[in-house]
Amino acid sequence: MLRLNSLTVIMLFGQNAQEIQVQLLMYNKIVKNLKQWKRHIPVMITGICCWIFLWYFTGTSCWIRSLFGIPCPGCGSTRAVIALFHGNIKEAMEFHPLIFVSLALIVAYIITLFFKINIFKVIKNKKFNIFLWCVFGLYMGVYIIRMIFLYPRIEPMTYLDTSILGRVINFIKNI
Numbered sequence: 189m190l191r192l193n194s195l196t197v198i199m200l201f202g203q204n205a206q207e208i209q210v211q212l213l214m215y216n217k218i219v220k221n222l223k224q225w226k227r228h229i230p231v232m233i234t235g236i237c238c239w240i241f242l243w244y245f246t247g248t249s250c251w252i253r254s255l256f257g258i259p260c261p262g263c264g265s266t267r268a269v270i271a272l273f274h275g276n277i278k279e280a281m282e283f284h285p286l287i288f289v290s291l292a293l294i295v296a297y298i299i300t301l302f303f304k305i306n307i308f309k310v311i312k313n314k315k316f317n318i319f320l321w322c323v324f325g326l327y328m329g330v331y332i333i334r335m336i337f338l339y340p341r342i343e344p345m346t347y348l349d350t351s352i353l354g355r356v357i358n359f360i361k362n363i
Contacts, residue, residue, distance in 0.1 A: 257351035
Protein backbone atom coordinates (compact mmCIF):
# COMPACT_ATOMS: atom_id res chain seq x y z
CA MET A 189 0.00 0.00 0.00
CA LEU A 190 1.39 3.39 -0.98
CA ARG A 191 1.83 5.77 1.96
CA LEU A 192 3.88 8.90 1.53
CA ASN A 193 4.61 11.57 4.09
CA SER A 194 4.89 15.34 3.55
CA LEU A 195 8.71 15.46 3.39
CA THR A 196 8.86 12.81 0.65
CA VAL A 197 6.27 14.71 -1.40
CA ILE A 198 8.18 18.00 -1.11
CA MET A 199 11.47 16.33 -2.07
CA LEU A 200 9.92 14.63 -5.11
CA PHE A 201 7.68 17.33 -6.52
CA GLY A 202 9.00 20.73 -5.36
CA GLN A 203 6.57 23.64 -5.77
CA ASN A 204 3.49 21.52 -6.59
CA ALA A 205 4.00 19.76 -3.29
CA GLN A 206 1.14 21.50 -1.51
CA GLU A 207 -1.44 20.42 -4.11
CA ILE A 208 -0.09 16.89 -4.18
CA GLN A 209 -0.02 16.79 -0.39
CA VAL A 210 -3.74 17.63 -0.25
CA GLN A 211 -4.49 14.88 -2.78
CA LEU A 212 -2.30 12.50 -0.83
CA LEU A 213 -4.17 13.23 2.39
CA MET A 214 -7.45 12.46 0.62
CA TYR A 215 -5.97 9.22 -0.78
CA ASN A 216 -4.69 8.14 2.66
CA LYS A 217 -8.10 8.93 4.19
CA ILE A 218 -9.88 6.77 1.61
CA VAL A 219 -7.41 3.90 2.14
CA LYS A 220 -7.92 4.12 5.92
CA ASN A 221 -11.71 4.04 5.49
CA LEU A 222 -11.47 0.98 3.21
CA LYS A 223 -9.39 -0.82 5.86
CA GLN A 224 -12.14 -0.16 8.41
CA TRP A 225 -14.71 -1.72 6.08
CA LYS A 226 -12.77 -5.03 6.11
CA ARG A 227 -14.06 -5.91 9.58
CA HIS A 228 -17.64 -5.86 8.26
CA ILE A 229 -17.00 -8.44 5.54
CA PRO A 230 -18.07 -11.55 7.58
CA VAL A 231 -21.35 -9.87 8.57
CA MET A 232 -21.99 -8.81 4.96
CA ILE A 233 -21.26 -12.34 3.65
CA THR A 234 -23.63 -13.86 6.24
CA GLY A 235 -26.35 -11.36 5.32
CA ILE A 236 -25.92 -12.05 1.61
CA CYS A 237 -26.10 -15.82 2.20
CA CYS A 238 -29.34 -15.44 4.21
CA TRP A 239 -30.74 -13.15 1.52
CA ILE A 240 -29.92 -15.69 -1.24
CA PHE A 241 -31.45 -18.50 0.86
CA LEU A 242 -34.71 -16.57 1.32
CA TRP A 243 -34.76 -15.51 -2.32
CA TYR A 244 -34.24 -19.09 -3.49
CA PHE A 245 -36.98 -20.56 -1.31
CA THR A 246 -39.56 -17.78 -1.53
CA GLY A 247 -38.93 -16.14 -4.89
CA THR A 248 -38.45 -12.61 -3.56
CA SER A 249 -35.49 -10.61 -2.29
CA CYS A 250 -37.52 -8.63 0.27
CA TRP A 251 -36.93 -9.87 3.83
CA ILE A 252 -40.37 -8.87 5.14
CA ARG A 253 -42.24 -10.24 2.14
CA SER A 254 -40.26 -13.50 2.14
CA LEU A 255 -40.90 -14.05 5.87
CA PHE A 256 -44.51 -12.80 6.29
CA GLY A 257 -45.90 -12.63 2.74
CA ILE A 258 -47.05 -9.00 2.92
CA PRO A 259 -45.25 -6.17 1.12
CA CYS A 260 -42.95 -3.90 3.10
CA PRO A 261 -42.91 -0.07 2.92
CA GLY A 262 -40.07 -0.27 0.40
CA CYS A 263 -41.68 -2.89 -1.82
CA GLY A 264 -41.24 -1.98 -5.46
CA SER A 265 -38.04 0.03 -4.93
CA THR A 266 -35.82 -2.44 -6.80
CA ARG A 267 -38.22 -2.52 -9.74
CA ALA A 268 -38.42 1.28 -9.62
CA VAL A 269 -34.62 1.59 -9.83
CA ILE A 270 -34.54 -0.84 -12.76
CA ALA A 271 -37.28 1.17 -14.47
CA LEU A 272 -35.23 4.36 -13.91
CA PHE A 273 -32.19 2.71 -15.51
CA HIS A 274 -34.38 1.99 -18.54
CA GLY A 275 -35.57 5.59 -18.59
CA ASN A 276 -39.16 4.86 -17.53
CA ILE A 277 -39.82 7.50 -14.88
CA LYS A 278 -43.60 6.99 -14.91
CA GLU A 279 -43.23 3.24 -14.42
CA ALA A 280 -40.69 3.83 -11.63
CA MET A 281 -43.14 6.11 -9.83
CA GLU A 282 -45.86 3.44 -10.15
CA PHE A 283 -43.61 0.80 -8.59
CA HIS A 284 -42.67 3.10 -5.69
CA PRO A 285 -43.72 6.77 -5.50
CA LEU A 286 -40.86 7.70 -3.13
CA ILE A 287 -38.03 6.27 -5.25
CA PHE A 288 -36.27 9.63 -5.64
CA VAL A 289 -36.41 10.24 -1.88
CA SER A 290 -34.98 6.76 -1.31
CA LEU A 291 -32.14 7.32 -3.78
CA ALA A 292 -31.28 10.70 -2.24
CA LEU A 293 -31.13 9.16 1.25
CA ILE A 294 -28.97 6.28 0.04
CA VAL A 295 -26.52 8.63 -1.68
CA ALA A 296 -26.33 10.82 1.44
CA TYR A 297 -25.71 7.75 3.61
CA ILE A 298 -22.96 6.40 1.33
CA ILE A 299 -21.23 9.79 1.26
CA THR A 300 -21.42 9.97 5.05
CA LEU A 301 -20.01 6.47 5.54
CA PHE A 302 -17.34 6.38 2.87
CA PHE A 303 -15.87 9.85 3.25
CA LYS A 304 -16.78 10.27 6.93
CA ILE A 305 -18.42 13.58 6.07
CA ASN A 306 -21.21 14.71 8.34
CA ILE A 307 -23.57 16.16 5.73
CA PHE A 308 -26.09 17.05 8.43
CA LYS A 309 -23.54 18.97 10.50
CA VAL A 310 -25.48 22.22 10.17
CA ILE A 311 -28.67 20.61 11.41
CA LYS A 312 -28.84 20.36 15.18
CA ASN A 313 -29.75 17.04 16.77
CA LYS A 314 -33.38 17.93 17.53
CA LYS A 315 -34.01 19.17 14.00
CA PHE A 316 -32.32 16.11 12.53
CA ASN A 317 -34.55 13.84 14.61
CA ILE A 318 -37.61 15.76 13.44
CA PHE A 319 -36.39 15.33 9.84
CA LEU A 320 -35.99 11.56 10.32
CA TRP A 321 -39.46 11.25 11.88
CA CYS A 322 -40.96 13.24 8.98
CA VAL A 323 -39.29 10.93 6.45
CA PHE A 324 -40.48 7.89 8.42
CA GLY A 325 -44.02 9.33 8.57
CA LEU A 326 -43.96 10.01 4.82
CA TYR A 327 -42.95 6.42 4.07
CA MET A 328 -45.54 4.97 6.44
CA GLY A 329 -48.25 7.25 5.04
CA VAL A 330 -47.49 6.19 1.47
CA TYR A 331 -47.31 2.55 2.62
CA ILE A 332 -50.76 2.74 4.27
CA ILE A 333 -52.26 4.40 1.19
CA ARG A 334 -50.71 1.75 -1.06
CA MET A 335 -51.98 -1.05 1.20
CA ILE A 336 -55.52 0.39 1.19
CA PHE A 337 -55.81 1.03 -2.54
CA LEU A 338 -53.46 -1.52 -4.15
CA TYR A 339 -53.21 -4.55 -1.82
CA PRO A 340 -53.56 -7.42 -2.85
CA ARG A 341 -54.52 -6.77 -6.47
CA ILE A 342 -51.71 -4.76 -8.06
CA GLU A 343 -48.00 -5.64 -8.17
CA PRO A 344 -45.82 -5.17 -6.15
CA MET A 345 -48.48 -4.92 -3.40
CA THR A 346 -49.59 -8.57 -3.56
CA TYR A 347 -49.56 -11.41 -1.01
CA LEU A 348 -46.77 -13.97 -1.40
CA ASP A 349 -48.02 -17.53 -0.81
CA THR A 350 -44.50 -18.95 -0.86
CA SER A 351 -43.40 -16.90 2.16
CA ILE A 352 -42.10 -18.72 5.23
CA LEU A 353 -45.23 -17.80 7.25
CA GLY A 354 -47.45 -18.74 4.30
CA ARG A 355 -45.80 -22.16 4.08
CA VAL A 356 -46.19 -22.71 7.83
CA ILE A 357 -49.88 -21.76 7.65
CA ASN A 358 -50.45 -24.08 4.66
CA PHE A 359 -48.62 -26.89 6.51
CA ILE A 360 -50.84 -26.43 9.59
CA LYS A 361 -54.00 -26.34 7.43
CA ASN A 362 -53.01 -29.63 5.75
CA ILE A 363 -52.46 -31.49 9.05
